[in-house]
Amino acid sequence: MDYKLEAKNANLWYGNKQALKDITLSIEPNSVTAFIGPSGCGKSTLLRCFNRMNDLIEGSRIKGEFLLDKANIYKDIEVYDLRKRVGMVFQKPNPFPKTIFENVAYGLRINGINDKKLLAEKVEWSLKNAALWDEVKDNLNNSALSLSGGQQQRLCIARTLAVEPTVVLMDEPASALDPISTAKIEDLIYELKNKFTIVIVTHNMQQAARVSTKTAFFYLGELIEFDETKKLFTNPEEEKTQNYITGRFG
């Protein structure tokens, strides 16, 4: 099996605090993998290792291997290149205070693409893939901040897709949104897995069950269980998983 993303005996410390403990897991291409677990369990931390966003946090250090298409993320791939291949969508919609068009074009522009026709094509492609095109196609020059929260988040997804990553990491992408916007994002995630490999961190177990093919349960920095979503939610191997999904803690 050619895995898209792998973590091998991965450890991470913030200062003296160990946030990830010896984690090994492999993620298949064109799948949706959900990371679940109570706050502080390390799920977001692990997610951020895959595009090295933890580098921005002072005092973080890692041990172990993180692989993208078999290449070591921290050694063999340049960080800027890595982040173009492994895009990220954040918890709170964070569009730039620019126009809708310029938000999506940002990733292309920083790659030196300035050809108007090409930009327009790519922006349209990205917005269509993010299921936002029909809502904004007549207002591409409006400020992105004029959109609703749900639209802003889909815009951020479009912005991430524009540079055509192969992996999209999503850090609780719907936690700041209303139920209708959340449903739209979930439909979108389901669609996107045809073209991209998706890893999503979520607090919402129903969401994990709805959108993901595989689910990983973390607790206190350890990977407790990683299995087919259906199996993990109906017949977990571990007692801790059982307790968490039935709401006994977390």
Place this chain on the structure above:
Amino acid sequence: MIHMRTKEKAIEILMMACSFLTVLTTLGIILVLLIDSIKFFSEVSIVDFFTDTQWTPLFSEKHFGILPLLTGTLLTTFIAVLVAVPLGLTIAIYLNEYASPKFTNIVKPILEVLAAVPTVVYGFFALQFVTPLLQQFIPDLRGFNALSPGLVMGVMIIPYITSLSEDALRAVPSSLREASYGMGATKFQTAFKVLVPAASSGIMVSIILAISRALGETMIVAIAAGQEPRLTFNPKESVETITTYIVQVSMGDVPQDSLEYRTIFAAGLTLFLFTFILNNISFWIRKKFQNKYE
């Protein structure tokens, strides 16, 4: 109970009086400027004031054209801004995006000392050190010139730009930084394509305040730029600014309540109008763009 209320009321009135004091001072200044300016303009045509290219109120053949003083003021200010904006902004971006917090915490206070140096010290620094130094490279630079005090003034206003711009950059939500880095942008791209545009209103305000400060600066130009009102944009020449002229007349032996004496009020009013407009623009920018992320 009534006693308490009276006390509260008294305190409130006292505080109100304090704030009124500043308003009254401003009004008083405007009033003084206006009264003497009106008297001045009853003798000198306002058209001549703004179109005559000579300013010689102290000579026997009198001309009252503010233009030479205005160009002197604008020229030195322009040179200062040319120095301060690129340097100030670069420092702000460096401190905010590149430097470690430790470094920033040490450098920022040191930088702010620049604004605390007495301007008379800057003046002599420009006259005694910078001008001779520049003359090594520019042989036809006059002993009094616009270039040297302009440059020194530029250094003086760097902290105004750096400090306020740095605050504006720091106020940009870190989520925007993350978004940019998350797409594979470099620090440079993040700083110039995301942070600077997002902080542009604060940066504009900082630049405008720095310009106001340079326009009104007196000591540096009075010492190092000379006292020859000359309609020129040549930085190698000696020029006189509005502020220098006011100092020159008020320290001199011009009889009070004469036309010559009133020239300083007309000149002062002109300068005041400039800074007043600039301050209002910056106030307007701040109002308009505030709460952009809330």
